[in-house]
């Protein structure tokens with residue numbers, strides 16, 4: 001069947017997103033960001049769910065219009081079942097259920113974490129698809145996972161964070177430096193002009209393939225407090241070097257674990273996803289492994305790495321092909337079994 005049209009809805013956190021796919025090609029990919037949270041320095045769940053309710057109809061309308069697809073042409077509706085904020089998830093699932101009932105087409109539930117990984121299978125010029133099995137590193141404000149991906153529906157988490165996500169490590173470090181939320185992209189920017197070895201921070205000792213980032217945040221806090229006592233302008237005078245050193249430490253923590261995962265599994269294909277994969281230091285370091293260790297690395301198009309509905313749609317397409325449908329009794333899950 002080569003004429004599958006999927007409408008996908010993503011509302012797990014603070015972005016309301018809808019996309020239309022024709023088979024594995026993205027026809028439209030619309031995201032409404034909720035800037036309201038920035039003034040609070042983090043996502044406020046109650047505000048997020050209210051904003052989803054306001055955004056969802058215009059976002060879906062825009063996705064259909066941009067794709068030039070009529071509701072009647074749709075083959076199925078895919079929505080994010082979890083993990084995420086319950087109030088946010090419920091908006092997308094209620095809307096998805098109603099639409100599938102009204103149009104009398106199948107309903108497909110998608111695990112957001114599978115979607116970050118399978119985003120690599122969107123057909124996009126200039127972007128290769130990994131081959132099974134491969135290792136997926138999902139790094140964002142909410143997630144830090146290494147997953148062994150054996151097939152579209154056969155994946156296993158082999159490492160994950162025991163406390164903060166890597167994006168939180170960036171954002172909380174930035175906050176200590178007095179940078180606005182979300183500070184990850186700013187650390188990246190200043191790091192480009194700094195010396196990554198200027199200030200060595202100790203890396204956490206975590207067994208196996210798991211991660212920990214909360215110790216780093218505390219180390220940075222004490223380091224800044226101590227230096228500011230001696231020099232009140234310490235941050236301003238050393239911002240580039242501090243950012244470069246923080247970023248360097250985070251990259252080393254990630255790379256140590258990926259190297260171990262490659263060693264343990266023998267798999268040398270690494271696919272990254274999630275908002276933090278926008279980080280230029282991480283991208284460059286990963287690319288270098290291709291010539292250095294003979295790895296093959298995959299970095300998706302930026303709009304498919306941050307939270308978006310196109311990635312929900314590609315999982316929807318795969319599930320459509322294998323007829324993995326739900327009825328209206330399907331429930332949202334804040335936490336979800338992988």
Ligand code: KG4
Nearest residue numbers: 140141142167182184188275276278279306
């Ligand atoms: O995937 P995403 O848009 O949302 C979720 O958390 O699911 O990821 C957002 C995170 C934030 O923590 C943000 O600071 C971080 O990704 N981020 C970056 C960069 N761009 C976004 N962190 C470091 N360097 C960047 N260039």
Ligand code: ZN
Nearest residue numbers: 116140142307
């Ligand atoms: Zn996400």
